[in-house]
Amino acid sequence: MLRRTYDRVITLAERPTAPLWLFAFAFAEASFFPIPPDVLLIPMALANPRRAPWLAALTTLGSVAGGALGYLIGYALFAKLAQPIIHLYHYDAVFAAFQHKFAEYGVAIILIKGLTPIPYKIVTIAAGAAAFNFPLFxxxxxxxxxxxxxIEALLLRLFGAPARHFIEDRLGLVTATVAVLILAGFIALKFA
Incomplete structure (x- = not known):
């Protein structure tokens, strides 16, 4: 089943509409969707390593635009939209602690947490709810x-074919590792 899913994602990654889906996925992940855009970026870059930098730029643009929506949710719509999302994920206490940290360490939090597997939407909504400086955000x-x-794109561009062979030969291990990293991000958020 895992092999069929991987083959399907690689096939979809080669379609002309794939970049639009990548942008939409990155946008949604930064504001309300729980799965990181890396799950599309990596197969797309593996399918065509020469396009990896362009795909990284597109993912960045989508993520930053989605981050602006996440900020708006936190800033203008916190009570109606953000609070139910935070409550749905059971992050009420974590979010309160996060807001306090934003007042003290705002830029560092954005820079550090934006690189980790911690869901970026938590950062964007918290920045808006904390009324953090928008241009700086x-x-x-x-x-x-x-x-x-x-960084992902550069690694995939440099090691595209060998990385693809490694992933295809050890698909179960790679999938388990990605799942553990995502889970670690959620756990780190809960205890951060």
């Missing part, structure tokens, strides 16, 4: 999200 988002996606 956007600049930090470009740096951290761009850094993350361009």
């Amino acid at each position: 956007m600049a930090a988002s470009v740096v951290t999200r761009g850094g993350r996606f361009f």
Whole structure:
């Protein structure tokens, strides 16, 4: 089943509409969707390593634009939209602690958490709810999200074929590792 899913994602990654889906996925993840855009970026870059930098730029643009929506949710719509999302994920206490940390360490939080597997939407909504300086938030988002996606793209561009063979030969191990990293991000958020 895992092999069929992987083959399907690689096939979909080669379609002409794939970049639009990548942008939409990155946008949604930064504001309300729980799965990181890396799950599309990596197969798309593996399918065509020469396009990896362009795909990283597109992912960054989508993520930063989605981050602006996440900020708006936190800033203008916290009571109606953000609070139910936070409550749905059982992050009420974590979110309160996060807001306090934003007042003290805002830019550092954006830069560090934007590089980790911690869901970026938590950062964007918290920045808006804390009324963090919007231009500074956007600049930090470009740096951290761009850094993350361009590092991935560079590695996939440099090691595209060998990385693809490694992933295909050890698909179960790679999938388990990605799942553990995502879970670690949620756990780190809960205890951060």
